[in-house]
Amino acid sequence: MTPQLTPQGIILTVLLFFVLVTIHEWGHFYFAKRAGILVREFAIGFGPKVLSFLRGETKYTLRMLPLGGYVRMAGEDPETVQVQPGQTIAVDVRGNKVKTLYLDRLDERIDAVRGEVKSIDLERRLTVTLDVDGSDETYRIDPQANIVARNREMQIAPWDRQFGSKTVGQRAMAIFAGPLMNIALALGLFIGFAFMSGIPVNIAVNQVFKDQPAEEAGLQAGDVILSINGQTIGADSSKITELVSRSAGKPMEWIVGRDGEQVRIEITPKETVDNEGNQVIRVGVGMMPLTRSATLQEGVTNGLNTMWAATVTIFQGFQKLILGQFTLDDLGGPLRIAEVTMQLANAGILYYIWWAAMLSLYLAIFNLLPIPALDGSRLIFLGLEAVRGRPIDPNRESLVHFIGFAMLMLLMVAVTYNDILRLFRG
Structure with a gap:
């Protein structure tokens, strides 16, 4: 049955997706910043860009569809802009330090020093040596210097600001914090539901x-x-x-x-x-x-009990998936979730709060599964690094995550296609 489209239902459905994704990504963001990792971008949603602005070191981006998001940390992926010996660049030197490195449109950089790169280290020594009119000049680079190329500006990431430079515990916390925030939100909502619904x-x-x-x-x-x-x-x-x-x-x-x-x-x-x-x-x-009305102890206890029962139900669902005890109609993608969310949003605030708690808990548990490309898989690799005393080959880990991501996308396409067919069938 297709849900009734009401302004309230549409707003509450979009709001729920936005809150669940934002609090998940904020967990990654907050603990990455606490560890001293440079966070390049905090993004919510997919599709066309609605809003984007730079605040401090981080670019904040909002896109049309709030169905996901990401926190891009320095060092997780190869840097998109690199400077090589033999390359001609211009540098803006202020206070005996390079504040900006220009890689193109050099003729327009009137007040900058121009020269051929003899050597450069943007991660550890933070120095650059240029051949300036036949003379080698060495400059110190500011840890927060920017690189400008193709009309885009990007802050450099010294080694101590990169994801890989942090301890296993710090990196694990930055990864685990996303699901942890969803668990905290779910618990708060379940407790709120207990107080609002009362004690039978x-x-x-x-x-x-x-x-x-x-x-x-x-x-x-x-x-x-x-x-x-x-x-x-x-x-x-x-x-x-x-x-x-x-x-x-x-x-x-x-x-x-x-x-x-x-x-x-x-x-x-x-x-x-x-x-x-x-x-x-x-x-x-x-x-x-x-x-x-529930007492404080009853509200907290009932919220915890409800959350435990919901956790058991979610794992029972995963067990059926593993054992193959399901059909494609038993699975649902974003369309099915949006449909149910709209139905419960129209039904009343109590149903909406309960469903929001369930979705937040499900998002946390699903992300902690040891499936490549999910947070759980990344934690497995960090655990192996802690046991081995050295990290897994980054190329192999990236390949595993890529394969997992591709499989998840195929599953998402399948369930979304099935959701569309089901909507047309009524």
Whole structure:
């Protein structure tokens, strides 16, 4: 069923994607900066660029589709601009240090020193030697100097500002921090959900279906179910379902609260067929929990318990994937996620908060899986480096991540194509 497109639903859906991605990437960004790593770019979204600005050392970019993002750290990938001996460049020297290196349009750099590069080290010694009119001149390079080429400016990355220069622990924290922020967000939302939804204390009847055993027995909407066959119900709706499922054709004694009094009602469940053709045993009622406000301890405890139950459910889903116990229709891409998000956003704030917590937790767990190109795989490589005492060959690691990324993209294309077909099928 296609969700109703409402301005509120659209805004809340886009906002959720934006928040989940931003807090994930902010985790990488914050702990990379704490470790002293130069972060070149903090980007949210894919597709056409909406906004981009430079603040300090980092370029911040917002793109049209908030379905992902990245934090580009110096040293993770080969630098796109390199200076080689024999190359003619111009340098802007101020205070006995090179502040800018110009690689093109040299004739326009009137106030810069121009010469042929004899030697240059932009990582460790931070020096450059130029042949200036037949004389070798050596200059110190500012650690925050910029390189200008093809009308683009990029800050250099000395070795102590690069990702690879940091300890295994610092690098691992910069990688793990993304999923960690999603876990923290999920926990906060689950706790918030517990406080907003309250603590269930009883189960009440909110609907009695026509021509069903409950209506025939005299059960009414608003009745509070106190006990069934002598068993106290409390807030456990699953106990009602269990007792009814074992009582097809057998009279059951229901004690309900109505207008401050206890009323005894005898109901005989009957077997019927649901919309999917399955045999089910029903009495024909809809139920809802009656709640009270949660204490601080109850809110935190319930939030933790809900998060644990959600984690178990997510891992059970991954287990089915590993065992092949699924069809393509069981999988969903961004379109399916957006569809469900819009449905729950339209349904109410409680549903929306619960779903946001689930998505944040799922994003964290999925990213921690040891799948190439994901954070979990990168942590595996860092763990191997810690054990071996030396890093894995960067070329081999890059190849593994490239293959993993390609496989994930193929899966994404497949599930998105299936989502589009499903939308057309209605």
